[in-house]
Each structure stands twice: as C-alpha cells, then as structure tokens.
Amino acid sequence: MDRVSDALNPGTGGRVVRGAVLAYIGLLVLLPLVALLQRGLAGGMDALWQAISAPGARHALTLTLWSAAVMTLINALMGTAAAWVLVRYRFPGRTFLSTLVDLPFAIPTLVTGVMLVLLYGPRGLMGDWLATSGLKIAFAPPGILLALLFVTLPFVVRAVEPVLLEQDPAEEEAARTLGADAFTVFLRVLLPPLLPAILSGSVRSFARALGEFGSIVVVSGNIPYKTLTAPIYLFGEIEAGDPQAAAAVSLVLLLFAVALTYAGRALERWAGVDA
Amino acid sequence: MPERKRLNPGQKLLLALVLAYLGLILALPLAALAVRALESGPGMLLAIFSDPAALEGLKLTLVLAGIALVGNGLVGVAAALVLVRHRFFGRGLLDTLVDLPLAVSPVMTGLAFLLLFGRGGWFEPWLTLAGIKVSFAFPGMVLATLFVTFPFTLREVAYVLLELGNDEEEAAVTLGASPWQTFLLVTLPNLRFGLGYGLVLTLARALGEFGAVLVIGGAISGQTQTATTFIYNALEERQTPAAYGMALILATASVLFLLSLEWIKRRRDKEK
Amino acid sequence: MSIRVDHLYKRFGDFVAVDDVSLEVESGELVAFLGPSGSGKSSILRIIAGLERADSGSVFFAGQAADHLHARARGVGFVFQHYALFRHMTVAQNIAFGLRVQGKSRADQGLRVHELLDLMGLAGLGERYPRQLSGGQRQRVALARALAPQPQVLLLDEPFGAVDARVREELRHWLRRLHDEVHVTSIFVTHDQEEAFSVADKVIVINRGRVEQAASPADILDHPATEFVARFIGDANVYEGKALGGVVPIGRLEIPAAGVTDGTEVSAVLRFYDLKFWKEDQGIARVVRTMTLGDRVKVEAVIDDGPVIYSQFPRRSSLLAGIEPGCRIHIEVTLARLYPKDAGILVSTTPPPA
Numbered sequence: 001m002d003r004v005s006d007a008l009n010p011g012t013g014g015r016v017v018r019g020a021v022l023a024y025i026g027l028l029v030l031l032p033l034v035a036l037l038q039r040g041l042a043g044g045m046d047a048l049w050q051a052i053s054a055p056g057a058r059h060a061l062t063l064t065l066w067s068a069a070v071m072t073l074i075n076a077l078m079g080t081a082a083a084w085v086l087v088r089y090r091f092p093g094r095t096f097l098s099t100l101v102d103l104p105f106a107i108p109t110l111v112t113g114v115m116l117v118l119l120y121g122p123r124g125l126m127g128d129w130l131a132t133s134g135l136k137i138a139f140a141p142p143g144i145l146l147a148l149l150f151v152t153l154p155f156v157v158r159a160v161e162p163v164l165l166e167q168d169p170a171e172e173e174a175a176r177t178l179g180a181d182a183f184t185v186f187l188r189v190l191l192p193p194l195l196p197a198i199l200s201g202s203v204r205s206f207a208r209a210l211g212e213f214g215s216i217v218v219v220s221g222n223i224p225y226k227t228l229t230a231p232i233y234l235f236g237e238i239e240a241g242d243p244q245a246a247a248a249v250s251l252v253l254l255l256f257a258v259a260l261t262y263a264g265r266a267l268e269r270w271a272g273v274d275a
Numbered sequence: 276m277p278e279r280k281r282l283n284p285g286q287k288l289l290l291a292l293v294l295a296y297l298g299l300i301l302a303l304p305l306a307a308l309a310v311r312a313l314e315s316g317p318g319m320l321l322a323i324f325s326d327p328a329a330l331e332g333l334k335l336t337l338v339l340a341g342i343a344l345v346g347n348g349l350v351g352v353a354a355a356l357v358l359v360r361h362r363f364f365g366r367g368l369l370d371t372l373v374d375l376p377l378a379v380s381p382v383m384t385g386l387a388f389l390l391l392f393g394r395g396g397w398f399e400p401w402l403t404l405a406g407i408k409v410s411f412a413f414p415g416m417v418l419a420t421l422f423v424t425f426p427f428t429l430r431e432v433a434y435v436l437l438e439l440g441n442d443e444e445e446a447a448v449t450l451g452a453s454p455w456q457t458f459l460l461v462t463l464p465n466l467r468f469g470l471g472y473g474l475v476l477t478l479a480r481a482l483g484e485f486g487a488v489l490v491i492g493g494a495i496s497g498q499t500q501t502a503t504t505f506i507y508n509a510l511e512e513r514q515t516p517a518a519y520g521m522a523l524i525l526a527t528a529s530v531l532f533l534l535s536l537e538w539i540k541r542r543r544d545k546e547k
Numbered sequence: 548m549s550i551r552v553d554h555l556y557k558r559f560g561d562f563v564a565v566d567d568v569s570l571e572v573e574s575g576e577l578v579a580f581l582g583p584s585g586s587g588k589s590s591i592l593r594i595i596a597g598l599e600r601a602d603s604g605s606v607f608f609a610g611q612a613a614d615h616l617h618a619r620a621r622g623v624g625f626v627f628q629h630y631a632l633f634r635h636m637t638v639a640q641n642i643a644f645g646l647r648v649q650g651k652s653r654a655d656q657g658l659r660v661h662e663l664l665d666l667m668g669l670a671g672l673g674e675r676y677p678r679q680l681s682g683g684q685r686q687r688v689a690l691a692r693a694l695a696p697q698p699q700v701l702l703l704d705e706p707f708g709a710v711d712a713r714v715r716e717e718l719r720h721w722l723r724r725l726h727d728e729v730h731v732t733s734i735f736v737t738h739d740q741e742e743a744f745s746v747a748d749k750v751i752v753i754n755r756g757r758v759e760q761a762a763s764p765a766d767i768l769d770h771p772a773t774e775f776v777a778r779f780i781g782d783a784n785v786y787e788g789k790a791l792g793g794v795v796p797i798g799r800l801e802i803p804a805a806g807v808t809d810g811t812e813v814s815a816v817l818r819f820y821d822l823k824f825w826k827e828d829q830g831i832a833r834v835v836r837t838m839t840l841g842d843r844v845k846v847e848a849v850i851d852d853g854p855v856i857y858s859q860f861p862r863r864s865s866l867l868a869g870i871e872p873g874c875r876i877h878i879e880v881t882l883a884r885l886y887p888k889d890a891g892i893l894v895s896t897t898p899p900p901a
Contacts, residue, residue: 003559004360004361004362004441005441005445005593005598005599006598006599006600007445007448007597007598007599007617007618007619008360008441008444008445008448010360010361011454013454013455014361014454017353017356017357018357018361018363020353021350021353021354021357022357022369024350024354025354025369025372025373025425028418028421028422028425029372029373029375029376029422029425030372031391032384032387032388032390032391032422033375033379033387035387035390035391035396035397036383036386036387036390038390039390078293078296081289081292081293081296082293082296082297084289085289085290085293089282089286089290091282091290097294097297099533099534099536099537100297100301100302100533101297101301102533102536102537103301103305103529103530103533104301105476105479106475106476106479106529106530106532106533106536107479107483107525107526107529108482108483108484108485108503108525108529109483109485110483110485110503110506110507110522111308111483111503111506111522111525111526111529112304114308114506114510114518114519114522115304115305115307115308115522115526116304116307118304118307118308118310118311118519119303119304119307124307125307125310125311146300149300150300150301150304153297153300153301204377204378207377207378208377208378210378210380211378211379211380211381211382211383212380213380213381213382213485213486214381214483214485214486214503217486217507218507218510230380231380231381231382231383231486232382234380234382234383234386235382235486235489235490238382238385238386238389238490243386243389243390243393243395246386247386247390250380250383250386250387253379253380253383254379254383256378257375257378257379257380258371258375258378260378261371261374261375261377261378262371264374264378265370265371265374442627442629442631443631443632443633443634445598445618445625445627445631446625446627446631446632446633446692447633447644447648448598448617448618448619449596449597449598449618449619449621449623449624449625449693450619450644450645450648450692450693450696451619451620451622451645451648451649451696452619452644452648453619453648456648460633460644460647460648461633464635465634465635467635546634546635546678547678
C-alpha cells in the first residue's frame with residue numbers, strides 16, 4: 001500500500017493531528033537525544049576521545065559489545081530453533097511454551113536480575129552446587145550472558161514465527177521430490193526466506209543488549225574491569241556527578257542505537273513484516 | 276497447521292534441545308522466584324504491605340503507568356495513522372526515530388532528561404525562575420516513562436493499519452461518512468486488538484521501568500521511589516525480604532499481562 | 548442522473564492512467580467500462596466517485612460540475628472489487644451504515660435494511676458477520692450497502708472479479724435484474740467481454756487510459772471503431788499487409804480491400820467466424836489441426852507462403868466435411884476489417900455477400 005487515495009488524504013484536521021504528533025515526538029524523543037548529542041560533543045573531540053578511551057570506559061564498552069555479540073549468536077540459533085519447533089511441531093504444552101516466550105516483554109528487567117540471583121547467587125537455589133563445582137555465574141560474565149539471553153529471548157522467535165507460518169510446505173515438498181536431502185532442503189529452500197527475519201531479530205536483540213541495565217546491575221556485581229558493562233559505567237559516572245563523561249560514552253551507544261534501529265527497520269521491510 | 280505426527284528421532288532431539296534451552300533461560304529463574312516465595316510464605320508479601328515506603332512506591336508506579344497508558348495510547352494511535360497513512364517530508368526519519376526508545380539504554384534516557392532539566396541543563400534557568408522542579412521529581416519521571424513506553428502502542432497499531440489497507444475507509448467515505456465518523460466507526464474498531472496488545476505492552480514496560488526513573492528520579496524514598504527502585508534500594512540495604520516481596524508482586528503482574536496478551540491473540544485469531 | 552466526463556487526465560507518478568477521457572452516460576443507463584487490466588478503467592470510475600482527484604478535466608452529474616465535491620458528498624454508491632465490507636459489523640449494520648452516518652433514525656434504518664435484505668435475497672442473514680458469508684453473498688451485501696442511501700449513481704469496480712465462474716454468472720443476472728427494477732444510473736468496470744456484453748446497455752472500451760469506442764454491444768461487435776477494439780473483442784486473426792489492386796495479399800490469401808489506395812499499409816482483422824474453409828485440393832492453405840471446443844470446432848491452417856490462420860465452425864457445420872489435418876482447403880473471407888497503419892481507425896469492411 002504505497003499510495004493513499006485522494007479522498008483519504010488528510011484534510012485540515014488530519015494535518016493538525018500530524019503537527020501535534022510531530023511536536024510530541026520532537027519534544028519527547030528527539031529533544032532529549034539532541035541534548036545528549038550536544039553535551040557529548042560540547043567538550044570537543046579531544047575530550048570526547050578522552051572520555052571514551054579512559055580505561056574504565058573502554059573496558060565497559062568492550063565487555064558490553066562482546067557479551068552482546070555472544071548473546072546474539074546464541075539467540076539467532078536457539079531463537080530460530082524455538083520458532084521452528086513452536087510452529088512446526090505439535091506436542092503437549094506447546095501453547096504454554098508459546099505464551100512463556102513473551103515473558104521477557106512482560107517482566108521488569110530488574111526482577112529478571114533478582115530471579116537470576118535467587119537461582120545462581122551464593123545463597124540461591126543452586127548456590128551450594130555452584131560453589132562446590134567451582135562454577136561462577138552470578139557476579140561473573142556468565143551471569144551477564146544469561147541475563148541478556150533472558151531479556152532478548154522473544155526477539156528472534158517472534159521475528160521468525162510469522163515467516164515460518166507463511167512458508168508454503170509445497171516448496172519443501174517440491175525440493176524433496178527433486179531429490180534433495182534434508183540438509184540441502186534446509187540450506188537451500190527453508191533457510192533463505194528466514195534469513196531477513198533472523199537478522200532483524202538478531203539486530204533488535206543486539207541493540208537491546210547494548211542498553212540493558214536493570215537485570216545486569218543486579219546479577220553482574222558491577223566489578224570494575226571485570227563485570228561492569230557500559231550502561232552501568234554510565235550510571236556510575238552520573239552518580240559521581242560527571243554527566244559530561246557520561247554523555248560522551250553515551251554517544252558511542254547512541255550511535256549504535258541509531259544505526260541498529262535503522263538497520264532493524266530495513267531488515268523488517270525486507271523480511272516483509274513491515275510495520 | 277501440520278497434523279499431529281509422530282516426531283522422528285532428529286525432530287525429538289531438536290525439540291528436547293529447545294525445551295532444555297527455554298527451561299534454562301526462562302523457566303528456571305522464574306521457578307527460583309516461586310520457590311523462594313513459597314519458602315518464605317506470606318512473610319515476603321507482608322514485608323511489602325506493612326511498609327509505607329513500599330506502598331508509596333507501588334502507588335507511584337501505578338500512577339506513572341496510568342499516565343503512560345493514556346498518553347502513549349492516544350498519541351500512539353494518532354502517530355501510527357500519521358506514519359502509515361500520511362505522506363510528508365521526513366517520514367522515513369520519523370520511522371526510525373519512533374523506534375529509538377527501544378534501543379536506547381534506560382540509563383541514557385534518564386541522563387538525557389537530566390541534561391535537559393537537571394543541574395546545568397538546557398532548561399534549568401527557566402525552571403528555577405518558574406519554580407518548577409522536573410529532575411528528581413514527579414514530572415521528570417513522567418517524561419522518562421513516556422519516552423521508554425512510546426513505541427509499543429504505535430508499532431502494534433501501525434502493523435494492523437498496514438495489514439488492513441484502506442478499502443473499508445474508502446467504502447465509508449463513499450457512504451458519506453466524515454473523517455471523524457470514519458475513524459470512530461470503521462478504523463478504530465478494526466484496531467482494537469492491536470491497540471489492546473500495544474497497551475498491555477505499554478503497561479508492562481511502564482511498571483517495570485527501572486534505569487530511566489532511577490536516574491531522573493533519584494529513588495528518594497517516599498517521594499520518587501517506584502516499585503522497581505524500591506527493590507533496588509532494598510537490595511542495596513540488604514532488606515532482602517522486602518526486595519523479593521516486591522519482585523514477586525511485579526512478577527505476578529507480568530504473568531497477568533502475559534495471559535492478557537495470549538487472550539487478545541486468541542480473540543483476534545478467532546475473528547480472522 | 549446523467550453523468551458526463553470531460554477531458555479527464557490523471558497520472559500516478561510517471562504512469563498516465565487516464566489520458567484525455569471524455570464520455571457520457573445517460574440517466575438510467577447501465578454501462579460497462581471494458582478493457583484490459585491496467586487500462587485506466589478503474590481510475591476513471593474512482594475519479595467519478597471522487598475517490599481520486601483528476602489532474603485536469605471535469606465530472607458532471609446531471610449537468611452540474613462535481614469536481615469540488617468530496618467523495619462523501621457526491622451521493623454515489625460504490626461497490627468495491629474485494630467487497631470492503633466492515634468486518635466488525637453485522638450484515639445489517641453494514642447496510643445501515645450510510646443511513647447511520649446521515650443521522651437517520653433507527654426505525655428508518657431498520658426499514659430500509661429489511662427492504663434491501665429482501666431485495667437482495669439475503670433475508671435471515673442480517674445478524675451474520677461478513678466472514679460467515681460466501682463470496683457471492685458478500686458481494687450482494689456490498690451492493691445492498693451501496694444502495695441503502697438511495698444513490699442516484701451506482702459505480703461497481705470489477706464487481707464479480709473475486710468470485711468463481713458459476714457465482715459470477717448468477718451475479719450478472721442479479722445486477723441486470725436489479726437494474727431493471729431500481730433503474731439507478733450504473734457503471735461497472737470489467738475486463739470480461741462476455742460480462743460487458745451480456746449485462747450492459749452500452750459498452751465503453753478503454754485502452755491505455757483512452758476511450759477506444761463507446762457504443763451498444765451490437766455496434767461494438769459489428770463495427771469495431773479501432774484496431775484495438777477489433778483485436779480485443781472476439782477471436783480474430785490479425786495481419787499486417789499492403790493494399791495492392793483492391794486486395795491485401797497475405798501469402799496466397801487475398802483479403803478484399805476495395806477502395807483502399809495501393810501501397811497503403813494496413814492491419815487486417817479477420818474474425819474466426821467471418822471465414823469459411825472448405826476442402827479443395829487446389830486450395831491456398833493446409834489444415835494443421837482441428838480442436839473440438841464444446842459445440843464448436845476450431846481449425847488451424849497454414850496459408851501457402853503465409854502465416855497461420857484460425858477459423859471456427861459449429862460442430863455439425865457442412866463446411867467441416869472432410870476437413871482433417873493435412874488436407875488442403877480454400878478460404879473465403881466473408882468480412883474483413885482494415886485499419887490503415889497511420890490512422891488506426893476502420894476504413895473498410897467487406898460487406899457480406901448478399
């Protein structure tokens with residue numbers, strides 16, 4: 001639907017609504033981000049570089065990017081597998097599972113952190129077992145990874161599901177009648193149409209992970225140079241009364257956010273689940 | 276819909292893998308909270324309902340969520356209509372802009388509002404002059420909540436609008452309906468499931484918002500402390516029963532949201 | 548109410564959808580816009596309804612210019628190809644919609660809905676939702692909804708395009724009968740010539756945004772004004788050739804062209820049923836194939852030194868005697884239409900032999 005008929009073109013009322021909407025978005029969304037941009041750049045490029053390359057900041061950014069990348073990889077694989085199973089297989093508890101997948105959208109991220117501590121923390125359900133086996137999850141990088149996997153779980157599943165639902169089984173059957181083995185069918189017939197959806201879900205996960213705060217702040221222990229991620233580093237700088245440094249580091253994350261959001265939209269259009 | 280077939284061993288393996296994964300990532304942490312709640316009995320909840328600060332926090336969170344629901348519900352529908360149906364300069368830019376709150380860290384959101392309204396912020400001189408307090412006060416928290424919940428209704432409604440096309444609206448127009456009648460009688464009823472879905476997501480996000488309200492609000496007990504920042508402070512002060520109690524309340528609310536989402540989906544599919 | 552359209556012009560981006568279209572529809576007429584898809588016929592209909600605004604040109608209702616009127620103020624009933632029923636309303640609510648937005652009383656709405664449900668053969672379905680109806684029923688609801696506010700003009704955009712062949716046949720009769728009863732000036736758009744000819748009083752053939760011919764079905768069949776109409780309507784052989792001594796030679800076939808100046812390049816359109824084949828060993832063509840199509844037989848032959856030619860005969864026709872693949876035949880052209888290349892309009896038809 002590229003064109004809207006002339007009779008439905010917005011009249012005066014419609015244009016007033018549009019003006020109001022643009023003003024709302026401009027003031028509520030754009031203005032704060034512009035303030036962030038202005039403050040981040042206010043000290044000049046040198047100050048910006050200094051703030052970003054301060055050892056603490058650099059470590060936090062690196063940790064954030066790495067853990068987000070590892071999470072995204074796992075998410076792309078397991079999210080696709082989960083969508084596949086939920087759409088294609090019939091098994092008891094399928095509906096329940098399908099509902100459960102949306103849980104991370106409904107639950108506060110801070111509560112996610114609390115739950116993870118209750119599970120993996122020193123006095124958690126698995127605390128004793130973890131202590132004897134020498135594994136460290138809470139207050140360590142695996143905790144960060146588990147938190148990220150939890151909060152981003154629905155993205156890939158929900159992106160891939162509609163595409164799977166629309167896939168015509170005849171394509172698969174046609175490939176099989178042409179003598180293709182299961183692996184070839186998967187690689188050549190089933191996967192290509194899913195790819196844009198997998199990518200768009202992955203991009204959304206990655207972007208979300210870069211900004212994640214509530215779950216990580218509880219579960220990671222926030223140990224500088226060990227488990228301190230970028231958003232928590234920012235929080236520390238703000239608490240310490242240095243919003244200038246915080247704004248500078250924010251710029252890096254903002255750049256990622258804009259680029260990833262743009263890419264996510266483009267991928268969604270490509271995947272045909274445009275909205 | 277594939278008929279119920281026996282799964283072959285490869286498929287069983289994949290199913291087992293997915294079940295194990297979802298169990299590990301989602302179900303296990305949720306179960307940990309449930310077990311903890313059962314262990315401590317009503318004590319956890321009592322810690323909340325006998326604590327005035329906790330109740331204040333809960334109330335504040337509900338008020339913030341209510342404002343987000345109404346504000347972003349109304350604007351979300353209008354903005355979706357503008358984004359899908361209007362053609363204007365800068366529409367592509369707007370399309371990315373409205374999604375940004377999903378990708379911007381809540382901490383950055385709080386910081387951005389601090390830079391506008393806080394000490395040394397853009398608007399600070401005027402605000403002091405007018406005697407209005409935004410940062411570390413209610414108005415700032417309202418703004419932060421509106422920011423983080425903005426995309427939800429908009430996206431769900433925009434998606435439905437796009438699917439719907441505008442045949443029915445054209446029909447309404449040829450039958451003599453005014454733009455307002457067309458919207459109220461034809462467009463809006465068709466949006467109801469998408470709108471409901473978006474509103475539940477908005478509510479869930481608003482209730483759970485933490486980073487942004489922490490930064491802009493400061494989590495001052497009895498003033499700017501929300502349900503989530505209450506948990507945070509309680510954890511810091513090692514008041515674990517209170518923290519877990521509040522977490523349990525919020526988790527219960529989430530399960531209710533989840534069920535409403537499922538209910539909306541079913542209603543929608545039934546009418547398809 | 549009569550409709551007049553004057554020099555309409557409309558483009559979508561680079562695509563010219565309507566290119567200087569003028570036409571007239573008399574009050575009470577049932578008219579078909581016939582043309583291939585993408586020919587601009589729907590665009591003209593939508594401009595008449597006010598759903599689209601013409602870049603230039605005017606629409607008149609009963610002699611009054613309507614260009615300044617918004618679609619909602621034109622009082623035109625419009626039936627959409629895919630019904631466009633309000634999916635969240637019952638059939639009765641759908642039909643009542645036009646009256647409801649006018650502020651008519653509930654009682655008035657109820658009476659009219661009842662009347663239309665009966666008229667459309669939908670009695671008893673008033674409380675159903677559109678998704679619970681068949682395609683044919685949905686289209687009748689759409690028709691009832693458009694008629695409810697008693698429009699003086701009814702416009703139907705490919706009204707039977709989305710239903711299967713049998714239902715389409717039924718709905719055609721419906722439309723014709725309905726029109727004979729309510730006599731509202733009606734235009735419907737179709738790409739199906741059989742539909743246009745069997746239902747309409749007048750057919751307007753449209754191609755590439757232009758009107759090719761506006762006439763009664765019989766006139767269009769007998770006197771196609773342009774080469775496009777001749778090609779588009781009915782099954783025909785089309786040849787390009789040059790007039791020479793009163794004929795246009797196509798291989799050994801000589802198409803009569805009395806009165807056409809020598810050397811004129813023409814398109815010759817020969818309808819299948821305007822040709823006679825009979826078996827003759829000294830003939831000018833050879834039969835390649837015969838195909839039985841229900842009660843008719845289609846014969847494919849190759850003209851000596853020329854192209855393929857087709858003809859069609861009733862299955863029991865004496866002309867078919869002895870015609871089989873491989874046999875030689877003679878061809879008689881009983882009626883040919885010639886369209887000079889530079890003009891494109893009909894200059895000569897060979898009158899049928901007395």
